[in-house]
Amino acid sequence: MSKELRTVSGMRPTGPLHLGHYFGVLKNWVELQYTEEAYFFVADWHALTSDYADPSKIRTNIREMVKDWVGAGLDPEKCVIFRQSEVKEHAELSLLLSMFTPVSWLERNPTYKEQQQQISNKDLGNAGFLCYPVLMAADILMYRPHGVPVGEDQLPHMEMTREIARRFNYLYGELLPEPKAMLTPAAKCPGLDGRKMSKSYNNGIFLSDRMADIQEKVRGMFTDQARLRKSDPGNPDVCNLFPYHVLLSSPEEQAEIRKGCTGATLGCVDCKKIFLKNLETFLTPLQERRSVLDANPARVDEILAHGNERARAFAGQTMALVREKMGL
Template sequence: MSDKKRIVSGMRPTGPLHLGHYYGVIANWIKLQEEYDCYFFVADWHALTSEYANPTKIKDFVPGLVKDWVAAGLDPEKCVIFQQSMVKEHAELHLLLSMTTPLGWLERCPTYKEQKTELVQKELNTYGFLGYPVLMATDILMYKPCAVPVGKDQLPHLELTREIARRFNHLNKTELLPEPEDMLTEESKLLGLDGRKMSKSYGNSIMLSEPMDELMPKLRGMKTDENRLRKNDPGDPKVCNLYPYHKLMTDPAKLPEIQEGCRNATWGCVDCKKLLMKSMEEFLTPLHERRAACTDERVQEILEAGNKKARIVAQQTMEEIREVMNFNF
């Protein structure tokens, strides 16, 4: 058993990951796996909350998500990678915690209100959608982590997890379930190719698995500083959609030259994009190579090993849960 402190996090399998996912989530996970006992799970049951009418595509997305993780740098030897639905104890604890979670706690959840407003094309008046924060709390509390890496938008969910843990502990006169701290992660500073939030639904994303020959034309059409109508118009890297990509992917020694060339109009946007194409190819090529080496058989091996490790912890937690509830028949 590891003597490192434990953290837990997961992602829904809804399609290929893009650079926004990498810099907003995965890059942080890669650092954390060196310092913590990390449990990262494919949240396929969570995907059902909005994709319940077409669950078959979730199954197709699961291997791709694991491949993207491994390609990006997650190491199954350093962290536990598992599939939520393959650890059935999650369903049991979700049921038990849902019995004690007040309805008002779920109805006041900001994400619940926002997504019902935004996803008007889907019927979301379901128990599963309302109750998914309880399932999220289950995913966390099952492994008794010290902290959870989250973005600011997920802080209300984590606070609800703590409230659920406190209520369970109070009702059962125990201190079994911890109240994990938030491990706040920086939001990805990358916007999409058109300057809007990077999103698969907008068609403005750069996928981690995207071949370079398909990516190059997209980069050529990328939005830059709107004030630079001609090459000799001075620009401002601070308002250019392209420059944040350079800050993350180009050799830092080149950044002053890029800034000066933009402000003095000695560099055109085409020059800037050519350099970015080179930087992006250097960044993505190793990812593509690792992804190609991660076959479907390898994904199965990773998940089987991770599921086994996760089940051991989950079974122990459920034995303790049943005991404090006097439900260990």
Template sequence: MSTPTQRIVSGMRPTGPLHLGHYFGVLVNWVALQEEYDCLYFVADWHALTSEYASPGRIKQFVPELVMDWVAAGLEPEKCTMFLQSQIKEHAELQLLFSMFTPLGWLERNPTYKEVKGELEGAKDLSTYGFLGYPVLMAADILMYRPHLVPVGQDQLPHLELTREIARRFNFLYTPLFPEPQAKLTEAQKLPGLDGRKMSKSYGNAIHLSESMEQVTPKIMSMLTDTNRMRKKDPGNPDQCNLFPYHVLMTDAGKRTEIVSGCTQATLGCVDCKKMLLESLGAFLEPMRARRVELENNPRRVWDMLEAGNRKAHEQALETLTLVRERVNLEYKELSALRS
């Protein structure tokens, strides 16, 4: 059992509506962590600009949508701090100070830099200082709150190690201040998209947390299943069916046993299997939808949550940055009278 003082920091970019892949990959862990740790979750709108700098209008639009999805998924402002990255200006100052001693080679070897740049080549120009240097901003986001743990998947460990390297370099050059946050490895339940590819809003193959069952139903009914099962009388293989992972995550064990038996023995057709999934999905999404509708009917509450979170985050950020300025000899107390 962890102590109440242990802190966790994580963020998410407001670039579009969240889907079931986000829920099972990230949010289900965030919700569990808020019960045990001092959690700070931030809307990473500055990070969104690293790739969306040419079309920033949509970012602000998705900020309240993102927070509504978080609360609908189970985050509670009484149990965690939710805040808006760009409103805590100390993040930018800490990024600037970190950038002074972060070697260029550290950024160029970042595996995500080449991967994402290659994926979007031709669609977006990511040969920018902001995109190359985003890990420094990420380190500032994390280290600002001096957390013990950062929830990450196995594929994100190189990013966290860069944050740890920046913390080590700062502590070596000046005096120790930052802990080297450890990875809180979280098992992400992977859910394929409706067409069998990775679930992504850009592929148009996702079920969004904000959608009604009227919107979800035609998606499920047209969903790709076992391609080897051409007719109902053909035995199927749930392990090769794009639909079955949804049942694994949202259908109770008893019904899953029935589905496996009916599929492999060709007594249950894919249409009936999809109808059973719709029942499970409806029961799963309905509580989320109810929490979201409450916020949609009172949008001011979303901004109130962020304002309260911003105040908490700002207090902690200012405390850290004051210590940083002292260590890098930039705390000019002689000028303090001019600040009042």
């Protein structure tokens, strides 16, 4: 298929990726690489906006995340996988966009306000964190995409990106498209304890986890808290496990599980065994692809070097046009 459309997206290298990352982001990326000219970047500068005090794990996280991406199905021959900090044009465009972005736009950003209140173990009073949306706008607008795959929580950032593009075009002449938000279908992936799946809660199933470790995790996984015995009828709609059957089990199997749960003929232990069987089937090809990179670490460097070169080539074209428009 001719890839006439272009898209871009990135992810911060803050730790190992879990099932929530796959079903919430990566699955969509894998599909987009076949239909669009797709740029996917490791957002290491963005990681510094909150982890500037201890950046010691960023380099390791970058490599591990690329392995997870390739394991999930991203093909460096079908999309551009690159590292944000290796394409210096991102910093230049971010600086230029900041010249005309009102501070009031940044201060009203709901994500900025929420994280200031919720993250109490880090000092987020730095300029980099406040200007996070400008750098994000630069990351996106650099590749002049028609759309960006995002979840609903990123809609405020997307709207600001559109406003910044609109303001640039008004001040200097038409150049930057106003990319639309390509909403990623919501995928419910609760943590093992019922909270949001997160490495900070230690309640996740990671794409690189061994099945022996996953079995131990799932053994203690919350299910329907009101169901104390197998003879008690359960409710899949409030069960912490059933959303994973929706993602990994066939419709016929889901129907059987629902019938067995509500009719008290299928216990939670049996339900977990079905989940583990389907999860192993799902994870095996991902981990096999990942293991190729584990055995050949230099391949990760090659993927990033090739992607960095391709990204720089496009970014250089965009910046030449931006400088001309701005009289630089």
